Amino acid sequence: MKKTGLLALPFVVGLAALVGLPAVAALGLAFTEFSGVEGPRFTGSANVSRLVADTAFWRSLGNTLIYIVLAVPLRMVAALGAALLLNRRSRTASAGRPLAYLPTVVPDVAYALLWLWLLNPLYGPLAAIFGTADLLVDPWGARVSLALLSVFQIGEAFVVALAVRRSIPPHLYEAAAVDGAGPWFALSRLTLPLMTPVLGLLTLRDVILSLQVNFVPAFLLTDGGPRYATTYLPLYVYRTAFRYFRLGYASTIALTMFIITAVIVLVQYRLARRWRLTP
């Protein structure tokens, strides 16, 4: 249909203004020194050499990778598990679906402050029930806690997995059942292979989301500690830009996030081609 593109125009313009333009601006700012007060001053590759020598940056990158390794598999298993469990037509399942999505609707700040209390070694219910010590004073305790609390907020991945599971034609399962195949066969030979492309996409998106979602808990629960164990890239960018007012250098760090994202999008595009999702 002609001219339907016009209806997409506000969205495309919005993306250009709020994503495209800032991305280009970040590329420019990355090679400047900029305090936000005096105009940016071009410094060539100074920021890049500084980044390479910056142990705080490498530590944040390492922490982010640890977060990805801890959180993404758990989140994906939880989202897929919830989707497979809740995909049947039954009253229990349709009551369970909104409840599985519910923690995702909780505002991040309220959610982080809730965990501040849940994990409190004196007043928190987790200490009262399980007798846990103060997890947040131990580097690995804090890392694992932040990864675990993110597992509850998997709503988007859950509904996407749910919709994809629903799109598998039921007659495939009926045919398998006629051939005497059990539930394990159905899961390992039908469900999972048919869902693999979307699961791959969701996993890659979740890896990228890890460059963003842990900001609020790391900011409010641990303030990046203990001993910088939860200083992830977003928190490091925030501090560099808005506490130390090095907007240029913060853009250089943000640039590494763009590079990570670009690599992942490229991988995804190649996978999508292999799976014939796009031409």
Place this chain on the structure above:
Amino acid sequence: MRSSARRSLRGFLIVALATVFVTPLLFMVLGSLRAPGLPPPDGFELVPQGFTWSNYRNVFAFVPLGTYLTNSLIVVAIAVPVTVLVASWAGFAIAVASPRARRRLIALSVVALMIPLSALWVPRFVLFKWLGLVDTLWPLIAPALMATTPFYVLLFALSYSRLPSTLFEAARLENLSPFGIWRKVAWPLSAPVALAVAVLAFGWHWANFIDPLLYLTSGDKQTVSVGLRALQTLEPTNHPILLAASVMVTAPPVIAFLAAQRSFFVKTLGVR
């Protein structure tokens, strides 16, 4: 016999899953009802010690929550309708476009969905500062121009592409413009998706933390999420007040979501 055992196992697992996901929220409510200033509990308290509702009132003595609520409501009142319109138009365009244009729009949405917002904080801040909009509510509302998140565009596209294409063809034969078809055919049929997206967008803008943190400097311009953060410094003995404030900030999006969940799961995603 075996299949009924399997069914009850499934039922049990669903109940277990729901319990695990809801428990933290129940704890939030329970914890908000304990009298502040008491010594730590001796073991888990199912009925909080010194049970009281007064924490909800006392929150207002610690932070000007009323002002913050007003600011959040202003943001939401502008951002949510704009989000729904932009997402609906773009979703409709995806659903009726030629295969090539459709693939491009979907690819654009997916790529935009992939970019971590944290990489955009600094350049966006610089742009808004350059526009002189720092310490106003506009940078908080602005994401509505890109439908807040491309996820909402894809939700509309999914729902419009399930409508029979003969519907649009008939409208086209009547010489309606694309906007006319959207206005007369697609939009009236999209109430459930619009409701679902409105509720999700409301939750997004209501919870938005990083933008107010970056852009708002005056105390009287803060929104609820940043206002809530001010309570973070309370002593653990005053955590009930912190939790009462958290419940108040959490309740609107949670209630809205539960009220609209059928539109979301059944009508939008087609999961019955």
